[in-house]
Amino acid sequence: MSGSTSAKLRLHRDAAGRLVLTDEAGVEHVGVVPVRAFPLAAPDESLAIVGPTGRELAWVERIDQLDAPTRRLVDDELAPRELVPEIRRLLRVSSVVTPCTWFVETDRGDTEFVLKAEEDIRRLPGGSALLIASAHGMHYRIGDRAALDRASRKLLDRFL
Numbered sequence: 001m002s003g004s005t006s007a008k009l010r011l012h013r014d015a016a017g018r019l020v021l022t023d024e025a026g027v028e029h030v031g032v033v034p035v036r037a038f039p040l041a042a043p044d045e046s047l048a049i050v051g052p053t054g055r056e057l058a059w060v061e062r063i064d065q066l067d068a069p070t071r072r073l074v075d076d077e078l079a080p081r082e083l084v085p086e087i088r089r090l091l092r093v094s095s096v097v098t099p100c101t102w103f104v105e106t107d108r109g110d111t112e113f114v115l116k117a118e119e120d121i122r123r124l125p126g127g128s129a130l131l132i133a134s135a136h137g138m139h140y141r142i143g144d145r146a147a148l149d150r151a152s153r154k155l156l157d158r159f160l
């Protein structure tokens with residue numbers, strides 16, 4: 001079923017809560033897992049549905065093409081595995097030279113992390129999104145630099 005389109009994708013949960021894919025031949029594949037091909041650069045594009053053996057069973061070009069119930073199942077399955085907090089505001093930084101500590105507000109609450117070098121801030125395709133790696137290997141995302149408040153943009157610009 002590899003190469004299957006999102007229009008034909010049929011997912012549901014079984015009594016044990018496992019995700020089940022029913023393929024075009026009516027065969028049920030229990031314990032499937034959705035996997036984003038490009039979770040940071042293009043999170044709404046290119047999703048594989050992988051079977052318990054690691055074999056790709058279906059491919060979705062765009063997640064937004066899925067019907068609402070299927071999209072909820074996919075989102076619910078992806079959420080616990082994708083921990084990339086979105087930075088909403090930069091509250092302050094300890095110094096304008098690296099390494100320095102960033103104090104930020106994220107979609108998961110306020111936190112702080114150490115930025116080792118400016119090179120740990122990576123521009124994602126599209127130009128306005130950034131991926132920031134902390135000294136401990138945790139990643140933070142800024143989805144749209146322009147959407148940040150003025151003070152946050154001013155702090156961020158010192159490192160770009």
